[in-house]
């Protein structure tokens with residue numbers, strides 16, 4: 001465990017993670033709140049169905065708070081948030097909610113512009129961050145949690161060969177009610193997922 005701590009001290013998160021010839025991840029930076037807020041606002045009705053923070057995000061000042069927390073998260077090596085670029089254009093967000101260096105695990109969260117769904121952008125981005133966590137950061141476990149009724153979100157870890165581990169009953173408060181969350185995880189030693197045009 002001492003070695004893991006030593007490795008962490010020298011760790012620096014990258015500014016960008018290339019995914020393929022269409023998709024790229026860029027670490028959230030100063031000033032990104034304008035763009036992130038613009039697309040949050042434009043996708044408000046769709047995003048609020050599943051994301052509890054949308055209703056409280058009323059201006060770029062609120063998104064500025066998210067950017068500041070993201071910069072602090074990077075400073076203390078507790079994970080990072082990225083803007084997803086699809087063909088050079090803002091497509092959505094994906095990031096690690098935390099990096100638990102003691103237990104070598106992390107959890108990912110994400111959202112995509114409504115009009116860019118259905119192209120595999122999120123599956124590709126989530127695969128890149130899963131691989132980055134397991135291969136580059138030396139973590140052992142990557143988790144994704146999704147509302148039981150959020151079929152599109154659940155399909156992302158399912159496409160990537162994550163194992164469905166269980167249901168956390170009434171684990172989140174969303175739109176005036178408790179919802180159940182399904183927990184998916186991928187471990188470093190899990191077998192590689194099947195490959196094909198619709199699974200990665």
Ligand SMILES: CC(C)(COP(=O)(O)OP(=O)(O)OC[C@H]1O[C@@H](n2cnc3c(N)ncnc32)[C@H](O)[C@@H]1OP(=O)(O)O)[C@@H](O)C(=O)NCCC(=O)NCCS
Pocket residue numbers: 046047050051110111112113116117118119120121122123124145146147150152153156159197198199200
């Ligand atoms: C959850 C969310 C990111 C899923 O978006 P999505 O577009 O369904 O996911 P992907 O970008 O991976 O695209 C998958 C689709 O593209 C297709 N696809 C096309 N090319 C593909 C490729 N190269 N690789 C994988 N899938 C591909 C898949 O078959 C799938 O199509 P289908 O929806 O007809 O089954 C999006 O619905 C969203 O942001 N929702 C609101 C916020 C939210 O719920 N966040 C998650 C909270 S836990």
